[in-house]
Amino acid sequence: MKYTLGVDVGGTFTDLFVLNDAGQVFVHKTPSTPANPARAIVDGAKELCKKFDIAPSDVTRFCHGTTVATNALIQRRGGKVCMITTRGFKDVIEIARQVRPKYYDLYEDYPAPLVKRQDRFEITERVGFDGGVVQQIDRDELAGIVDSIELGGYDACAICLLFSYNNPEHERIIAEEVRKRLPNLRLSVSSEVQPEFREYERFSTTLLNGYLLSVMTEYMKTLEQEVAENFGNTQLGVNQSSGGLMSVNRAQLFPIRTALSGPAAGVVGAIEIARQAGRKKVITLDMGGTSADVALIRDYGFDISLDRAIEGFPVRLPSIDIDSVGAGGGSVAWLDLDGLMKVGPESAGSYPGPACYKRGGTKPTVSDANLLLGRLSNRGLLNGTMPLDVSLSETAIKPLSEKLGLEEKRTAQGILSIVVANMVRAVRGISVERGLDPREYTLLAFGGAGPLHASAVAHALDMKEILVPPSPGILCAQGLVVSDHIERFVRTIRLPLDDDKAGEKLFEALTELRADAERWLQTEDLLPDVQRSSDVVVDMRYRGQNFELSVPLTGVQRQGVTEELRNAFFAAHERNYGFHNPKDPVEIVNLRLTESVKLYNAKAMQISKTTVEEPVPEGTRAVYYDQEAPLQAPVYDRAKFQPGMTFTGPAIVEQLDATTVVFPGDQVVIQENGSMLITVN
Incomplete structure (x- = not known):
């Protein structure tokens, strides 16, 4: 097996x-x-x-989602990096777009650049916008720059030249010289990371x-070594922010691709659950x-977004279009200067965590409110092991309730109402504000706290269905x-x-x-017997526009392809902006190819049970719930x-990884794959 x-x-x-x-499915959680992070991964595996009597050597694929890159950016604990760029352009990274990050905050500024000005080296060279060489690279100057880099004690070097996406030859020359002289210095080359126009973002x-x-x-390297020692020659894959896995070697070359990968795995898992439920x-x-x-x-x-920001830094890479709001189980409730209660974005985190965790936390959180209102069990999390x-929780919420002049449980209800309102706003942002009606959609709730609040969110948005996966708290791993x-x-x-x-x-x-793509398949050892597919997308815009729309290229014949693209662009423009002008000139900007190799059998996770009780x-x-007085709610074991x-x-439905709150009058049906389908009344 x-x-x-x-x-x-x-x-x-x-x-x-x-x-x-x-x-067969097996799940597990560990602190x-x-x-x-590699310690918890290997120990947990x-x-x-051991728990399910699985031989480690039988684990043939090891798929991993990591937050290491994201945390390194948040905590500013990356390596010491220098930069080589075209003469006259060393300040592009600091000038940015000359737009205030927060329009109404006169004091908010861009984050300080990750590379200081004295660590940016300019080289005499120039490639034109059409890819033609305007000025050859100065080899003597390059040698001097490498000397300076050697003395600087850098961990990595970023090579970013003007118009290198059209002609990467000069970047390759620099990279070859640096690798020859400084073989231990890690390189990030723009024509390899993302060969796409727009200098600042690139x-x-x-x-x-x-x-x-x-x-x-x-x-x-640490993870790969420990996995090999404990699980043998298993295939190790790392998740990307755009959805899909890449090899460990690619992850080491392009770590930025993992920086937004955490929520991406959950969306991929949600699609599989939605497919099984026919939604x-x-x-x-x-x-x-x-x-959330x-x-x-x-x-x-799902939709792909090309422009995201991490800790204020723009990232021009494909990523799943996900909207986040500071609303989690550890979100802290507090009073603003106006005397009104707010929840988040500050979080108690895992340490010290919510007060009820007994780890020293003293601030009132969403988890404390849920526990005080009976939605979470006193028995604890993880089947009572936590x-x-x-x-x-009551002690943490009491000072807040005294300031508000409310009873503790009423304050707890207010905390949940606010955090639900924050999530409702996020849902409206990806639906109503884009011309879509959330009432036509099923709310698929997962994460450790998603099923706790899904019913309240659905009721607020007048959504009719909620789908809770069999293991909602582990859906990202799924x-x-x-x-x-x-x-x-x-x-x-x-x-x-034209x-x-x-x-x-x-x-x-x-x-x-x-x-x-063929070279990539060979490098990744994915040939010859693989189930593969390709998708081609063209970024298009009206001439003079600043931003593009992505249009799928479905035709394989050159004859008539421009007319096909023109009509597809007009339809996309109409869908996004409500109009199109067939007379304005249109241009192609980027061509994108996505190559996928299927690794998973989509029929694998069906549950076949016939006894119905x-x-x-x-x-x-x-x-x-929303009432002044509590209701006596049956508590079910989902297992x-x-x-x-x-x-x-x-x-209330309890299980290892989550708790689901079912509101009065809502009807629950257990699906064939084990999901709970909740009809909202």
Whole structure:
């Protein structure tokens, strides 16, 4: 029997999800080890194998989602990095876009650059916008720059030249010289990281990648070594922010691709759950300890965003379009200067954590409010192995309630109302504000705290259905297991659509990208017997516009391709902006190719049980919903649910990784794959 293991590292817990060839599922959670995340990964995997009698050598694939890169940027603990750029452009990284980060805050500034001005080296060279060499690179000057870098004691070097996306030859010359002279210096080369126009965003992305190289390389080497020692020659994959896995070698070269990968795995897992439930239109709600992430799924697919920011730094890389809000179980409730209560974005984190965790936390949090209102059990989390103390929650909330002049439980209800309002605003941002009606979508709740608040969010938005996966708190790890091996290629071509040879030039560029994809497949050892697919997208805009729209290229014939693209662009412009002008000139900006290799059998996780009985509650407890007085809610053990079972709220459903709150009158049906489908009344 072969097993595939997915491991997602969170701030509080490391989640593990295992699937074997027979479709059997095994889950496990273990406390994270922030000082060395690899320790919790390997120890947790060994614990899981021992718990379920799995031979470590039978784990053939090891899929990993990591927050190491994100944390390094947040904590500013990356490597010491220098930068080589075209003469006259060393300050591009600091000048940025001359736009205030927060329009109404006159004091907010851009974060300080990750590379100081004295660590930016200019070299005499110039490539034109069309890729032609205007001025040859000065080799003597390059030798002097390498001398200075050698004396600087840098961990990495970012190479960012003007227009190198059209002609990377000068960047290659610099990289070869640096590698020859300083073989231990790690390099981040813009024409390799993201060969795409817009200097500031490309420079910023390349610099961030260089800043993370030393941290991620050491982490990946440690993880790879420990996995090999404990699990043999298993295939290790690392998740990307755009969804999909990459090899450890690629992760070491391009660590910036992992910086937004945490929530991405959850969206991939949500698509698999939505597919099993036959729900094509889904809004995801992934709520953890610090934040809540929402995304929109249509036809079992997600939108890709190309422009994101991490800690104020722009990143020009494909990533799943996810909106985040500071609303998690550890979000702290506080009084603002206006005397009104706010919740978040400050979080108690995992240490000291919410007061009820008994780790020294004293501030009132969302988890404390849930415990005080009976929505969380006094028995604790993780099937009681992590006990909670309701008296500590009451003590933490009491000072806040005294200032508000409210009773503690009423204050707790206010805390939950505010955090739900924050999540409702995030859902409206990806739906209503884009012209979409959330009432036409199913709310798919996951994360450790998502099912706790999903009913309240759905009621506030008048949504009709909630879908809770079998293991909601471990869905990100499950998403890793069902992910494809993916690589994305891009080429900037800047081509007017009315050019007589536009179709021919477009397909010439596509041929070059396909050749790059074939080389990647060979490098990754994914040939020859693989189930692969390719998607081609063209970034287009009206001439003079600042931003592009992505249009799929479905035709394979050069004849008529420009007309196909023109019509597709008009339809996309109409869909996004409500109008289009068929007379204005249109141009192609970028050509993108996504190559995917299928690693997972989509039929694997079906549950076949025939015995249907009404669920029997383990007991009842007083739970506060929106009423002044509590209701006696039945408490169910989800491990005893079987497909076909039904019941009506109020109810509390407990399991290893999450607690689900079912509001009064809402109806629950257990699906064939074990998901709970809640109909909101």
